[in-house]
Amino acid sequence: MRALLVVNPAATTTSARTRDVLTHALASDLKLEVATTESRGHARELARLAAESGEIELVIALGGDGTVNEIVNGLLHEGPDPDRLPRLAVVPGGSTNVFARALGLPNHAVEATGALLDALQQGSERTVGLGVASGAPGTDDAGVPPRWFxxxxxxxxxxxxxxxVEQQRERGKRSTHALYIRQVVRSFLQEQHRRGGTITLERPGAEPVEELVMSIVCNTSPWTYLGNRPVYATPAASFDTALDVLGLSRLTPAALSRYATQLLTSSPERGPHGKHAITLHDQTDFTLHSQVPLPFQMDGDHLGVRKSVSFTGVRRALRVIV
Structure with missing residues (x-):
């Protein structure tokens, strides 16, 4: 099998020596080409070229969730076509590695490489659904191109x-759970719309959901990890369905404390719930509108501010080696 290994040299949990060992292990079973990313967006371009070549059968991401996101967007540059596009494989090298762990892969690069080689030998793969977001038609954000998550x-x-958190990392701070917690507190203290949000969720055939302070859109579950602890924002979300949504309409100190506790104690059976929490399951198409520009992120990558975002859940978008 001809494969392309896309290596992020800035991956936080792998050393240059470890990456060399993993590369040699993969090259023993594959006709392997290796490309090292040089800047933001480079992984996307490498994956796009691999998809267009028609010669690469497998693209392997060695990096964190940001590297995986870029590669997925490169592979799906012309849209989903699981039977034609190269398969995707992931060797986790980031600080959290949500996508890889949600697939059931080990969170250690060496162990994950061993699991990948076993899966290739056994022909083990699955086709996963993904989400795509774009600027909402008829709004100021209409020209924003689609992006997969x-x-x-x-x-x-x-x-x-x-x-x-990204701002702190650019200043040299390490991405730790303590850093995230500090930024949650600082964001809360400066949040202007804690008691009545500015977001409205609209979907075909249903009444709009108004005055949301925040909306989390999930393509799978868990939503994230705190160390080895999975955190479930939308426990029913799955790679086999469309998108799930968690919306919160109030973030007073009491509400923040309640929902933070519910997230920390969440399980595959129960996530955040209560008077000011709404959850939607298996949503194919919906739009989030805000009265004011708000921050927007995908797969942990901050993308600036938006006023409107349209979401689509695409089942069976990409084949993944697991």
């Missing part, structure tokens, strides 16, 4: 926290 997107408070 593998496990989650956030609009509002959640995305603001992600943006703050």
């Amino acid at each position: 593998t496990f989650c997107a956030g609009f509002g408070f959640d995305a603001g926290v992600v943006g703050r």
Whole structure:
């Protein structure tokens, strides 16, 4: 099998020596080409070229969720076509690795490489659904091009926290759970719409859901991990269905404390719930509108501010080796 290994040299949990060992292990079973990313967006371009070549059968991501997201967007540049496009495989090298772990892969690069080689030998793969977001038609964001996401997107408070964390990382801070918690507190203290949000969720054939402070859109579950603890925002979300949504309409100190506790104690059977929480399951098409520009993130990558975002859940979008 001819494969392309896309290596992110800035991956936070792998060293250059480890990456060399993994590359040699993969090259022993595959006709392997190796490409190292040089800048943001490079992984996407490499994957796009691999998909267009018609010669690459497998693209392997060695990096974190951001690297995986870029590769998925490169592979799906012309849209989903599981029977034609190269398969995707992931060797986790980031700080959280939500997509890889949601697929059931080990969170250790060496162990994941061994699992990948076993899966290739056994011909084990699955076709997963993904989400895609774009600027809503008829709005100021209409020209924003579509972008795929593998496990989650956030609009509002959640995305603001992600943006703050990115700013701290650009200043040299390490991506730790303590860093995230500090940014949650700081975002909360500066949130102007805690008691009545500005987001409206619209979907065909249903009444709009208004005054949301934040919206989390999930393509799978868990939503994220705190160390080895999975956190379930929308427990019913699955790679086999469309998209799930968690919306919160109030973030007072009491509400924040309640929902934070529910997230920390969440399980595959129960996530956040209550008077000011709404959950929607298996949604194919919907739009989030805000009265004011709000932060927006996809797969943990802060994408600036938006006023309107349209979402589509696409079943059977891409084949993945597992």
